[in-house]
Each structure stands twice: as C-alpha cells, then as structure tokens.
Ligand code: NA
C-alpha cells in the first residue's frame with residue numbers, strides 16, 4: 001500500500017475514534033487535520049497557515065448565503081410565519097385521520113421552499129407545531145418523528161444548504177441543482193404524506209382528527225398565510241428566474257420576513273433578539289465544522305491519497321452502477337453515524353472525481369446534478385436514521401418529555417419511504433434532470 | 441548527494457494552460473538540469489489550503505516553498521507593479537510584457553518584493569472582455585457586472601461605465617452561474633480552465649498597442665528555503681530564474697491563447713475586435729484612472745508618474 | 761463573559777441584517793441607475809466574516825458544537841462528564857492557538873495594508889483582529905466550562 005494511503009487511513013481512523021469518543025466533530029477534524037499537516041510538513045507550516053485562513057474562509061460571498069438563510073428561517077419562526085403556515089394546513093387537512101401530522105408535512109414542505117436548512121426547519125416546527133400536535137391528540141413519538149422527517153424537507157426542497165455546499169465543493173451550478181431538486185423534493189413530500197396516511201390508517205389511535213375551526217377562523221388563517229407564500233414565491237422564483245443570486249434572494253427574504261414581522265407587530269425586539277441568538281448558535285456550529293473540514297481537507301490533499309484512490313477505483317473496471325451503489329451504501333452507513341455536512345465535505349473530494357469518471361450515458365454536468373440529487377437523498381436519510389440523526393436530536397432538545405427511542409421508532413415508516421425514493425431517483429435519472437433540460 | 445523537493449502551490453486546476461505550458465515545463469527543466477536532484481512538486485487548485493489572496497504569504501512564511509500568484513490578489517501590497525496594470529500601458533503580446541515586467545521587478549519594484557525570493561515576474565498578453573451581452577462600444581458596458589482581475593483594471597472598467605466586481609479567477613464560474621456577474625475580464629489562456637467560453641457567448645478583444653489592460657504575475661520562493669539550498673542547486677535554480685523563466689512563461693499566452701480563441705470561435709461564439717478609434721475613445725475615458733493612481737502613489741511617497749514613464753519605456757524597448 | 765458572548769452574537773446578527781439591507785438597496789439601485797452600491801459584494805463578504813466570527817463565542821458558550829454520544833451512552837454520567845471536560849480542555853488549546861495565530865495574521869494584514877479585492881479595498885486587518893478576539897473569548901468560555 002502506498003504510504004499516502006497509510007497516512008490518510010490513519011487520519012480517518014483517528015477521526016472516527018475521536019468522534020466515537022464524544023469529541024465534537026469540528027474539533028476532531030481540526031485536531032486530526034492539524035496533526036496530519038504537521039506530520040507531512042512541519043509545525044511552522046501549520047502555524048503560518050492558520051494566520052488568516054479562518055478569515056478568508058468565513059468572509060466569503062458565496063458562503064454568506066448560509067448565515068443569511070439561517071437568519072431568515074429564525075426570523076420566520078419567531079415572527080409566527082411558521083405558525084401561519086401550520087394553521088392554514090390545519091384548515092385544509094386537519095379533519096381527516098392523520099390530518100394534523102399531514103398538515104405538518106405540508107407546512108414543512110412550504111417552509112422548506114423558503115428555508116435552506118433542515119436544522120432550522122426542524123427547530124421551527126418543533127417549536128411551532130409540536131405543542132399543537134400534542135394538544136390535538138397525536139401520539140408523542142409519532143408527532144416528534146413527523147417533525148424530524150418533515151424537517152429534512154428543509155434541504156430536500158430547494159433552496160438547500162447541502163446543495164450549496166455540494167455545488168461549491170464540486171464546482172456545479174447552484175441554480176441548476178436547485179431546479180433539479182424540485183421534482184425529487186416533491187416526491188419526498190408526497191411519500192412522507194403517504195407514510196403518515198398509512199400509519200394513521202393502520203393505527204388510528206396515534207392520530208385522531210383535530211378539532212374543527214369556525215368559518216371566520218378558517219378564512220383568517222388562509223388570509224394570514226398569503227404573505228408567507230408570496231415571500232416564498234419571490235425568493236425561490238427569484239433564484240430560478242436568475243433575477244437574484246442565492247445570496248441576494250436570502251437577503252431579500254430576510255428583509256421581507258423582518259418587514260412583515262414588524263408590520264404585523266409579531267416581531268418585537270425580544271423576538272428579534274432570540275432569532276439573532278438562534279442564528280448565531282447554528283452559524284457557529286456550521287462554520288466551526290467548515291473550518292475543521294478546511295484543515296482536514298488540506299491534510300488529505302497533502303497526503304495525495306484522494307487522487308490516488310480515485311485513480312484506483314476507476315482502474316478497477318467496476319460496472320458504473322456497481323460503483324454508484326457502493327458509494328451510496330457507504331454514504332448511508334456514514335450518514336447513520338456522523339454529521340451529514342461533515343460527511344459530504346470529507347468524501348466529495350474523493351467520490352466526485354470517481355463518479356464523473358464513470359460512464360452512465362450522461363454528459364458530465366447532468367451526471368453531477370444527478371449524483372447531487374442522490375447525495376441529497378442519502379443525506380436526508382442520515383438526518384433521521386439512528387444512531388446519529390441530527391433532526392431527531394434537534395426535536396429531542398426541544399421536546400424533552402418524549403424519549404429519543406420513541407422518536408426513532410416513529411421515523412421507521414419515513415425511512416422506508418426514503419429508501420423507496422432513493423431507488424426511484426437512482427433508477428430514473430430523468431426525475432432529476434427533466435426540469436433542468438426543459439428550463440435551460 | 442543531497443536531493444531537494446520544492447512544493448509549488450497555485451490556484452488554477454492542473455488542466456490550465458499555465459500549469460501545463462509554463463509551470464510543468466519549467467519544473468521539468470529544473471529537474472533535468474539538476475539530474476533530478478532539485479525537484480518541483482506542483483500542487484494546483486489551492487490543494488494545500490487557503491484562498492488565492494494568501495498565496496504570497498504562504499511563500500513568505502514557508503507554508504509552501506514556491507507560489508505562482510498575482511499581485512492583484514493582494515491590492516495595495518505591490519504598488520509599483522501596478523504601473524503596468526493601469527489601462528492602456530501593456531502590450532498585446534506576452535513576449536513583450538514578460539521581459540518588461542521582469543526587468544522592472546529587478547530594479548524599480550525590487551523594494552516591494554523583498555519579503556520573498558523572486559524567481560520571475562511577468563505580465564500576460566492582451567486581456568479580453570468575455571460577456572453574456574455583446575460589447576462593441578463603450579456604451580455597451582453600461583451597468584455590466586464584470587469580474588476584474590486587478591484593481592486598476594476595475595477602476596478602468598468603472599470609468600467606462602461598467603459595474604466591476606473583484607474576485608480571484610477560481611470564483612468566476614460560480615459567480616457567473618449564480619448571476620453575480622455578467623462576464624469576466626481575463627486573457628484567453630485562462631478561459632478553458634474555468635469553462636468561460638461555455639458560460640458566455642461574446643468576446644471583445646483589444647489588440648492594439650497599448651492594449652486595454654494586462655495583469656502582472658509572480659513566481660516567488662521562500663527566502664530561507666532559497667538561502668538553504670546547496671550552492672550547486674541554487675546555481676541551477678538561478679540559471680532558470682529571472683529573464684530565462686519569464687521568457688518561458690510567454691508561450692502559455694502567445695501560443696496557447698490563439699488556440700483557445702479558435703475553440704471559442706468553433707463553438708459559435710462571437711469574437712469582436714475593438715476598432716482603433718473605439719479603443720482610442722476608451723483610452724481617453726480611462727485617463728482619469730492614471731491621474732488618480734499617481735495621486736494615490738504620491739500619498740505613499742512614490743513617484744507614480746516616473747514609474748508610468750519607466751513602464752512605457754520598457755514596453756517600447758522590448759517591442760522593438 | 762457569557763453576557764459579552766451574547767452581546768457579540770446579537771451584534772453579528774445585526775451586521776447580517778445590515779448586509780441584507782445593503783444587498784437589497786444595491787439591487788434596487790442597479791435596477792434604476794444601472795450602478796450597484798460601490799463595493800457591495802466585498803462589503804457583504806466582510807459582513808458575513810464578522811457575523812460568523814461574532815457567533816463563535818456564543819455557539820461555544822451554548823455548547824452547540826455537534827458531537828456523537830451513541831457509542832458512549834452506556835458509560836456512567838461521571839465518566840462521560842469527565843470525557844466532555846477533556847474535550848473542552850482541548851477546545852481551549854484549539855481556540856487559543858487560532859486566536860494567537862490570527863492575532864499575528866491581523867498584525868501583518870494591518871502592517872501590509874492588506875485590502876479586499878474589490879474597488880473599495882476594505883482594509884480587513886481589523887476584522888481579522890476582531891476574529892482573534894472572538895476566538896480568544898471562545899477559549900476563555902471553554903476554560904470556564906471545563907472547570
Ligand atoms: Na429548502
């Protein structure tokens with residue numbers, strides 16, 4: 001085995017060990033990356049490398065879309081926009097068995113069309129909808145699982161932070177990736193609705209129908225949701241239509257959500273302050289991981305192992321679909337035990353060149369888009385799959401009275417639907433590509 | 441006998457023309473001249489981490505041994521070299537610019553390059569305006585968001601009515617895809633490595649002397665690493681430095697550039713050559729950029745006027 | 761110290777809102793006058809950098825850095841508590857190292873007059889110094905937590 005592979009393998013082993021030993025992921029990547037950097041070069045190189053690297057990483061126009069979308073989601077949540085969506089959903093579907101959880105899925109999908117983060121979407125509905133679900137009689141584990149699964153729509157439906165990171169690490173077009181994700185995102189929503197419907201059908205005691213609203217309440221709820229839908233349409237349509245850059249659309253979204261909240265007096269200063277603090281918390285978490293990944297990736301590049309691995313895999317003459325399935329299974333396993341953002345940041349430099357070197361009968365750009373959609377599906381699975389499902393953790397952090405094992409049991413029907421969707425997206429690349437082909 | 445491997449770091453992918461047609465041949469020549477005792481290992485695409493603006497410091501601080509970078513990525517840091525980057529100073533051919541800038545770096549600009557050992561300094565050929573909308577006259581630039589390579593080219597574009605945005609070359613494809621910019625101003629040579637000819641359909645060339653703009657470039661080495669080389673290897677490196685290395689750089693633009701232009705033409709892109717009268721109009725309109733720069737240099741106790749005259753004289757000397 | 765971290769996080773959020781407003785104004789200005797706000801892209805980049813730096817101490821104070829506890833769930837709380845204090849101790853070193861190196865980086869950036877690549881040429885040395893301060897504060901907060 002080449003010494004490069006050995007160095008990188010030790011690095012990965014150390015990383016996984018540290019993560020298993022409760023080391024925060026950002027710290028683990030930073031420490032292992034730094035140690036590897038020093039091992040290959042020397043400590044002066046590392047010390048000098050650190051002088052301005054965090055600044056140039058953080059002060060980046062493209063990445064600025066991440067804190068902006070998080071801020072927009074936090075403001076929307078604090079300003080009651082998420083609740084508006086939920087109430088509207090209650091009006092439309094609340095009277096049927098499973099209607100309320102289905103309403104949460106629909107509202108998560110609508111919110112996902114504005115917000116690019118699954119953590120933000122999950123947190124939003126855990127705060128806004130969970131009390132309503134429990135109040136109207138939905139079983140606790142089913143309610144938390146619905147919110148955790150619905151939260152993945154935050155990234156499955158564009159805009160999506162994961163797709164932004166995918167586009168940046170693979171030098172793909174963000175707008176086209178967002179466009180491509182529309183149909184798989186819609187399928188995800190429909191499948192989750194089916195999962196809820198089936199569960200409610202088989203075990204009606206889990207989700208009795210919600211109390212009826214008066215006609216006045218109904219029309220008020222439907223009126224209240226219009227501005228939110230308008231903002232969603234403007235932000236997403238602006239990106240699709242090429243009127244805004246993603247950063248601009250996030251900025252427009254922030255300003256409009258803030259303005260709407262101020263106009264309706266639902267965003268007094270304490271609420272804004274809470275939104276800003278929530279934004280800071282999520283932003284710090286994500287960028288600490290990005291910083292750790294930057295150092296770890298520099299170490300991997302220095303070891304030259306990723307290039308060699310990519311060359312090695314392409315020389316094995318596996319059939320293309322064999323390689324693809326192997327990579328996706330790897331992702332499902334990695335996604336179950338680690339953070340998804342870190343997972344794709346770590347593995348894309350290795351896997352992406354491997355995939356683009358294979359022949360699936362698609363032009364390189366379409367192949368990259370299709371692979372991005374597949375990565376998005378497995379990332380979504382990893383967000384709710386035990387043992388490490390970030391969305392489940394987020395719900396649990398807010399719904400402390402519901403045991404985490406109950407939530408994990410509740411997500412199983414949703415995971416089954418995810419695997420079905422993965423098979424569909426894999427078998428029919430055109431599901432991911434047809435919109436891009438039409439619209440460009 | 442002692443063997444030395446030097447790490448060379450730069451920002452373009454390995455398929456780029458400068459990587460293939462200058463850095464690799466140069467590294468091979470150094471290796472051959474030293475019977476493989478002095479090897480240069482090239483790390484493209486910022487693989488060793490950091491952002492392009494950090495490259496110069498990476499060489500200065502010994503994070504890597506050698507970097508290829510553009511002074512334009514660290515504005516304000518190399519004020520004297522900017523004399524070549526002012527509008528309508530440079531020559532449309534790299535063969536001329538490489539020698540003029542190299543000679544300038546040995547004398548007039550030596551002071552600001554003290555922190556590293558300079559292997560070569562050079563300038564590229566005529567920069568081209570690549571846009572989604574055709575640019576045939578000054579008025580067509582009105583409001584166009586164009587990526588600029590150096591601050592002086594940016595000021596020149598602004599003087600012509602465009603809305604310029606500064607960023608390193610590797611960010612251009614994404615910025616174009618997201619609609620952050622409507623086009624980019626770069627020489628032909630770099631176009632394929634960022635797939636620019638696929639993202640835009642119009643190209644405006646300014647092939648007169650002086651041309652609209654050129655950017656200067658540096659190949660610099662960590663000082664301590666240079667001083668620590670065995671004497672015979674240092675002599676081999678020296679023999680492949682300065683004017684020798686600068687002249688080796690020129691074909692990456694003068695030979696490869698026209699090939700790229702042909703590729704764009706075959707794709708069906710529109711290539712427009714700016715007529716002499718229009719070019720003269722642009723030169724007239726960008727004159728205030730010279731005045732502003734000379735004024736800014738005066739504040740730093742640098743005689744900008746004299747530097748401009750020197751730059752012009754060097755271009756004239758080598759274009760004969 | 762916690763209060764300072766909270767104050768910085770709010771400041772960072774306000775900077776983000778300001779960047780959003782600037783982006784919207786610049787877009788409108790480009791619509792009407794064909795000229796955006798001069799240097800809007802570099803200002804938004806710098807604002808994002810400041811906001812991220814400002815968020816670090818608060819994220820650290822809230823202990824929000826993601827970690828995985830599924831493999832150590834069977835251990836008694838006293839043991840996992842000890843492990844967590846150990847990692848906080850390592851965070852101190854990491855943050856302190858980053859703060860120290862960025863302080864040097866800031867010093868050099870200010871001395872060299874380094875600026876952003878745009879037309880405005882924002883001298884970013886002071887923002888790097890702010891980043892060093894934020895990492896330093898994060899180190900202190902981790903230290904307080906590990907007690
Ligand atoms: Na979304």
Ligand code: NA
Pocket residue numbers: 334335336337338339340382383384385388389390
């Ligand atoms: Na996971």
